[in-house]
Amino acid sequence: MSDGVNGAAPVNGSQEARNASQRYLSTRGDDYDFSFEQVVLKGLATDGGLYIPEQIPEVTNWQSWKDLSFPDLALELLSLYISTSEIPRDDLKGIIDRSFSTFRAPETTPLRHLHDNLYLLELFHGPTFAFKDVALQFLGNMFEYFLVRKNTGKLGTDRHHLTVVGATSGDTGSAAIYGLRGKKDVSVFILHPKGRVSPIQEAQMTTVLDPNVHNLSVTGSFDDCQDIVKALFADADINSTLNLGAVNSINWCRILAQIVYYFHSYFSFVKQSSDFTIGDKVRFVVPTGNFGDILAGYFALRMGLPIEKLVVATNENDILDRFWKTGKYEKKPARGPEAEGGLESDGVKAHEDGVKETLSPAMDILVSSNFERLLWFLAYEFAAPAGMDDEWNKKQAGQEVASWLKQLKSSGGFGPVYQDVHASAKRDFESERVSDKQTVDTIKSYFSKIDYVLDPHSAIGVAASVRSMTRSNIPHISLSTAHPAKFAGAVELALKGEAGFNFEEKVLPQEFVGLESKEKRLTDVDNDWKKVRELVKKQVEEELKSQK
C-alpha cells in the first residue's frame, strides 16, 4: 500500500481523482496504489519489482493529435498517466516545454526516409546525442519540480535531499548527468563498467565537474553495475536515510516519456507518405538492451497506435532473441557457431561473466530489466481467462512474475514459459540477432549506398529491419538510438578506407571536439555493493554538511 515511503509526498487530492492509468502497482504484487510522484521518486518498488500503471489507457481519439508539435503531443499523452490532482496541467506543460527546448532539431525526433519502406527515427538530437535525452531531460526536470514543491519554506536538514544512483553502459549516464548537474537538493552517482564504455561516452560523463555529480568506475560489467544499484535500493537503511532515486529505465518516468516518439514518428510518417492512410499499420524496429525503449512501443501499441509488430533487435548478447525463439529466458549464452569461433562474430570477446564485448557496447547486457514489465502484462493476460475478478488476476500476475524472477536469480534462467504466454509475446513482437560482422557490413553498406553514417546500435536496428522487410512489406520505422560520433571505434572500423569518408568532417559534431582532453573526475570502485554504499553515504554526508 502507498505509505509515503521514501519521503514521497502523500497524493495531492483523493484517490478517486486518479483513474486506473494514474495509479501504479509493482510487477511483483506487494506494492500497489502508488501515485505518479511516489513512483518517480521511489524508482524501484519495495518488493524489488518495477512500477507499472494499473491499466493502460486505450485512446480512441489519437488521430486528432496528428498535427501537434512534439511537446504538445507529449502533454496529451503524459496527462493520461499523471493526474491533474498531482501536477496541474500548466505545470506539466512547463516541465515538458523546458525538457525539449534543449533539442537541436525543430521536430525534436526527426524521421528520415532511407529507402523503399524503411524510415529511420533519429532520436539523438538532444544535448548528449543519444535517445536517452528524450526521457532523462524530462525526468531531471520532474525531480526538480517535486523537490522544489517539497522544500518550499524549508531549511537545512528539513530539506528533502535526493540521492540518485544509476548504472550505465554509457548513454544513460551522460544524459542523466546533463539533466541533473548543478540541481539543488540532488546528488548523482553514476556507475559505469570500467573500460567498457566508449572514450567519448566516458569523457561526456567524467568531464562534468559539478560538485553534485560523481562517476564511479566499477571493475565489472554493466550487469554488475545494475546489480549494485538494485542492491542499494533493496537496502532499507540507505534507501530511507538517503532517499534513493533512479534514473535507469527501472524508473517508470523513463518509459512514459519514450511513448511520445512512437506516436510522433507515426504522424511524421503519415505526413510524408501520400499513399498511406492514417490507421494503417507500421512496424517499429528497436535496437534493444534493457528493453526500456521497446517497452514504450508496447505501451503505444496497447494504447491504440496501429503497430503490426515490434521487432526486438539484439546484438550478440541475445537473451531476448533466445526468449522469442525458445520461450526460455536464460542468462547462459547459446553455444551457436560464433561461440565455437565461427566467422559470424570474429573478434568478439566473451567475458567470464558471460557478457560479450561487442561493437554496440550500450547493448552489452545479460539481463534486461524492463522485460519484467512485459512479463507482468503477459502473465496478467494469461490469468484473465480463469474468470476471476481483476484483483485476483493482478495478484496472480504478480506472483507469477515474482516466481520467474526468483528462478532467474537462483538458477540463471526460467522457462520455457506457458505456451499461451509465449504466443502472446509472439503476437506483438518478433526478434532478430545481429552479429558484429553484420553491424559493420550494415554501416558500410548505408554509407556507400546513401552516404549516411549509422552508429553501431542504429545499424543493428537497420539490419534487423531489412530482414523483417522480407517477411512484411508494410512501412518499417527503425529507431536510431545514438549519434555515430559516440562510437568512433566501430564507425572507423567499418568505414576506414571508404571513398569520401573522413570522421572529423563527416561525423564529429563541434560539441565533441577537444572533449577527451578536458579535466576529468572519476573514482575507481570494486564490484562490491557494500563498498559503493559506504562511498555514497560518506559523499552525501559531506555534501549536506557543506550546504549548511
Ligand SMILES: Cc1ncc(COP(=O)(O)O)c(C=O)c1O
Ligand atoms: C545507443 C543505445 N542503443 C540502444 C540501447 C538499448 O535500449 P534499451 O536499454 O532501452 O533496450 C541503449 C541503451 O539502453 C543505447 O544506449
Ligand SMILES: N[C@@H](CCOP(=O)(O)O)C(=O)O
Ligand atoms: N544502454 C544503457 C544501459 C542502461 O539502461 P537504462 O535504459 O535502463 O538506463 C546505457 O547507455 O547506459
